[in-house]
Amino acid sequence: MSDTQPKPRASFQAPKGTRDLYPADAAKRRFITEAWRSASVRFGFDEIDGPTFEQLDLYTVKSGEGIISELFSFRRAGGDDDYALRPEFTPTLARMYAAQAKQLPRPTKWFMAGPFFRAERPQRGRLREFLQWNADFLGLDVPDDAPEEARLTARARADAEVISCCIGFLRELGLTSSDIRVKVNHRHALSLWLSSRNIDPSRHVELFSLLDAKGKLKPEEFAAKLAAFGFTMQQAEIFQKGLIRVTVDTAPGAPNDDVLDLTFFSEAVAPLVKALTSAGVLDWIDFDLSIVRGLAYYTGMVFEVHEAGGKERAIAGGGRYDGLVELFGGPSTPAVGFGMGDVVLSLVLEDRGLMPSGPALIARTGSRPDAFVISNGTPEASAQIAPVVAALRAAGLHARHSYKATGNIGKLLKDAASCAARFAVIVESSTHATLKSLDDGSQHPDIPLIELVKRLG
Amino acid sequence: MSDTQPKPRASFQAPKGTRDLYPADAAKRRFITEAWRSASVRFGFDEIDGPTFEQLDLYTVKSGEGIISELFSFRRAGGDDDYALRPEFTPTLARMYAAQAKQLPRPTKWFMAGPFFRAERPQRGRLREFLQWNADFLGLDVPDDAPEEARLTARARADAEVISCCIGFLRELGLTSSDIRVKVNHRHALSLWLSSRNIDPSRHVELFSLLDAKGKLKPEEFAAKLAAFGFTMQQAEIFQKGLIRVTVDTAPGAPNDDVLDLTFFSEAVAPLVKALTSAGVLDWIDFDLSIVRGLAYYTGMVFEVHEAGGKERAIAGGGRYDGLVELFGGPSTPAVGFGMGDVVLSLVLEDRGLMPSGPALIARTGSRPDAFVISNGTPEASAQIAPVVAALRAAGLHARHSYKATGNIGKLLKDAASCAARFAVIVESSTHATLKSLDDGSQHPDIPLIELVKRLG
Structure with a gap:
């Protein structure tokens, strides 16, 4: 960062009484x-x-001037209308x-x-x-x-x-x-x-x-x-x-x-x-x-x-x-x-x-991945991760993959389970994958990559 | 309204540049x-x-003081922190x-x-x-x-x-x-x-x-x-x-x-x-x-x-x-x-x-009623509208009924169609109803009221 840039400042916080939702x-x-x-x-x-904000008098007409102390009220720079963030x-x-x-x-x-x-x-x-x-x-x-x-x-x-x-x-x-x-x-x-x-x-x-x-x-x-x-x-x-x-x-x-x-x-x-x-x-x-x-x-x-x-x-x-x-x-x-x-x-x-x-919250909010795509570790399989994920997403499916460098399939299956994925897709070659249900553990080998959308849909 | 109440005022409008979404x-x-x-x-x-609002300096540190004229900024009455509605x-x-x-x-x-x-x-x-x-x-x-x-x-x-x-x-x-x-x-x-x-x-x-x-x-x-x-x-x-x-x-x-x-x-x-x-x-x-x-x-x-x-x-x-x-x-x-x-x-x-x-928008936003409940016009059927609607809703179904006084079933079926309901439920007696699919027009008579949830679920 060059000297002409503003200096870092570590003290930024959310305003009092508001929330950062991670x-x-x-x-x-x-x-x-x-x-x-x-x-x-x-x-x-x-x-x-x-x-999200209204004319201030929308609130005072009903509740009187007394409500003003409970409101966040403001005026646009150069403007002459008084506004308030809606309290109700x-x-x-x-x-x-x-x-x-x-x-x-x-x-x-x-x-x-x-x-x-x-x-x-x-x-x-x-x-x-x-x-x-x-x-x-x-x-x-x-x-x-x-x-x-x-x-x-x-x-x-x-x-x-x-x-x-x-x-x-x-x-x-x-x-x-x-x-x-x-x-x-x-x-x-x-x-x-x-x-x-x-x-x-x-x-x-x-x-x-x-x-x-x-x-x-x-x-x-x-x-x-x-x-x-x-x-x-x-x-x-x-x-x-x-x-x-x-x-x-x-x-x-x-x-x-x-x-x-x-x-x-x-x-x-x-x-x-x-x-x-x-x-x-x-x-x-x-x-x-x-x-x-x-x-x-x-x-x-x-x-x-x-x-x-x-x-x-x-x-x-x-x-x-x-x-x-x-x-x-x-x-x-x-x-x-x-x-x-x-x-x-x-x-x-x-x-x-x-x-x-x-996982219960993930399921209740409709955020379960349909597929968590994993390579079996061979270069030809790894080269298919990006296009397979792209194809599944283009078909309207929720697809994730690991961003980790690890090739440890056991660890990757744990990542798949922790995001509550329905299936792990283990790409085995440039053309085929194994489909593993993370709900019942069943495995389906030798699925052509081009049939994945149909099998997961 | 008594004389001590505030007077009606017809001129309230949304602030300029904001929207009322009906x-x-x-x-x-x-x-x-x-x-x-x-x-x-x-x-x-x-x-x-x-x-929705942040400390004002969260925006000036990055963009300089010049951005202030583009912000809605404010201060709480009695407070000394400057805030701004988030512009990005x-x-x-x-x-x-x-x-x-x-x-x-x-x-x-x-x-x-x-x-x-x-x-x-x-x-x-x-x-x-x-x-x-x-x-x-x-x-x-x-x-x-x-x-x-x-x-x-x-x-x-x-x-x-x-x-x-x-x-x-x-x-x-x-x-x-x-x-x-x-x-x-x-x-x-x-x-x-x-x-x-x-x-x-x-x-x-x-x-x-x-x-x-x-x-x-x-x-x-x-x-x-x-x-x-x-x-x-x-x-x-x-x-x-x-x-x-x-x-x-x-x-x-x-x-x-x-x-x-x-x-x-x-x-x-x-x-x-x-x-x-x-x-x-x-x-x-x-x-x-x-x-x-x-x-x-x-x-x-x-x-x-x-x-x-x-x-x-x-x-x-x-x-x-x-x-x-x-x-x-x-x-x-x-x-x-x-x-x-x-x-x-x-x-x-x-x-x-x-x-x-x-109806296409209703379908795309998941707002299609599962059932639009209608009386056949007899008092014993009409008395069942409220409890049937309540039972369907309690079972997690989206149920509507007409608030109109009309007993004209044709008109009521039109109302059902215009809100894109999947089924019309025509209550025929204190115990039974006819189920009419509004997608394919098929009719299913003599459905016991207590089976409606199962049939519509």
Whole structure:
């Protein structure tokens, strides 16, 4: 390197809270994103995507200026537009739906998976750059002028479909309803109930925020704040500990709690319980009044997906946001969806031994070589390695060979096995090879090289 | 919506130079990214990825401060690190390789595909956010102390493998060597030749930049600038028009040009020609002295992939950058790779009629429903739609149903066909269904609902 070149510098690192994914970790990410896509497609969601950054005010219109401190925001040199890296997908989704609402089918079912960004302090389960899967169900399968009862039922069906898709993904990864609980609440029902307790609707959002922050507050702080809404210490403790879980066995109908009257709730969620039963996922569900989700835009059902033992942050969260498309300039549109990040999910999968690695991971990500091509060590065989590999690849097969100088066939067969190849092709001459299955060990000698594609295809 | 809510705003749009991908466009993007991945895997490259943004100085160390105007750069509120959205992958790749160089295999073959960002004026074939595929071959398959001749040959093999992977991808999409030309040059050979013409090595980079900018200059400007290096008007015209193409038939060996002596070049590329021949891709290659690539870090072979008619910008570009890993704090590491964006590629595919759409696109992206479930219109059949769909999905099948109120089976079968479903499942009672293949029209009546999974699997 000449003196005019820049000097080497050893200190380059990935930005704090971001990840370098070397092959083993990239394969795990691929495993997750393929499973996200597979579940989305299986449940009839169509893939979309938006820009990785948006106009800054796309985020402030919904969440207020306060969100700016959590955003990576910037301006192009010489430009005058303020942008932000997307911290979530819902504003983009609402913007895109609003722009095409007239042409889009009803309902519209969309999913996406991609990178998202939050300028928060990195900690366990929370990074500054992460992947997130979003699935959303916009519109209803009943006419706009259908009776309110029919629209309520249609909302419950859509809510259940979105929750089912989320559960369908978890199930495909080998998780069960013993590993994972889906905690469901209903903000509209909660609001009705709070109103019945003479708490003015203008204060409900404030109370939701308080419930959402319960994990971060000391019990006495939480109780003091709840007292301002007329709740007793005893009720505060129940909220704090999440004890007012309405199990599926008792809902709907029978109030099972002597502190809070839950009849209102059981009635409100009855259509959802019916839809979740049809979808075959009711055993994954706990109804939990303390789940409110932090975001102010939810209008109905809200849910969070948690590891059953209460370890880790939420794996996923979502809910109904019937007012949001209108806020972004579209028609009034019932909508429900959720987001799931890859960070907490990965921790849970690793913890349960459900994150594959090695050959199992290679197989799950569709990266098994069809052939690992080896020379028997003679010059005429070695001269065929490059053209044989090229011919197999040109025929659409995944072919590898060793870059090592060794002619030790035993060692080369080990390399073939460690990359999970289906077959070793041992070239024996300028015209023939032995085919060895690495799955069952069977050997097939004297295969003409020109027949390899057919034999491996 | 109450008065305390923010007002609707209809003017939200995607940032200039970025894209909203609705399902039809997202499926095309999926088609491209799956083909990128398929070619990479087939050629034995392992997937990696890095952060979407990096420390700003990761880009300035290589390219100088001048690059800042082309970057989206930013700082976290309250933080003091300068970041930039990645405009290319090579600095991240070099940083990642340098950090783990001792543990990584030789050679290391990596690929990635993801979003990249340039703060340039959007124009045809160039956006501010785009996808790019990168494939890189780091290290050589000969020992560090191998004779220089062996290392030259190993470099040529690696160069050819990277070019072959790029061509393997284009071939899989249906493009041929009549549609696409891979223009190859060799900067080291060019430098040797310039030195032999008494042009000082300190001026070579300046000349490379001039050659790279030839498309943007008027012929007389270009000639005047070349004259400063001792080239004649006639030679300038040849550079300008790209006429000094060394076709494969004449290289290596015979000088075929009476203006420039190309013997030097044919000798320099002879090992590469041999390796490209072994890889079966020589018919895609033109050697073209006017290809230099704008970036200063290339040290050997450079190439660009163009639509054969010269329409559009380059589809892909790359080359050898043997000094870069060292610049980022790693050991001296021979390396070669390329990047291909999705924007120009899509224009070429659309132009050639090779971008699938409709049912063909659905099939190519693995999104064909296994079953489209329809009721025969009776209440007992309609009641089975939700549980049948749920059971099929739980079994890993892609199941859809209509959200329309219509009971017109003909219309519903059309919906099934338009989403390219393999089978229509017409539920006839609470226990049985008719299975209709939408591929061959065959009908199978009286299938018990509990056998559907087996019949469709």
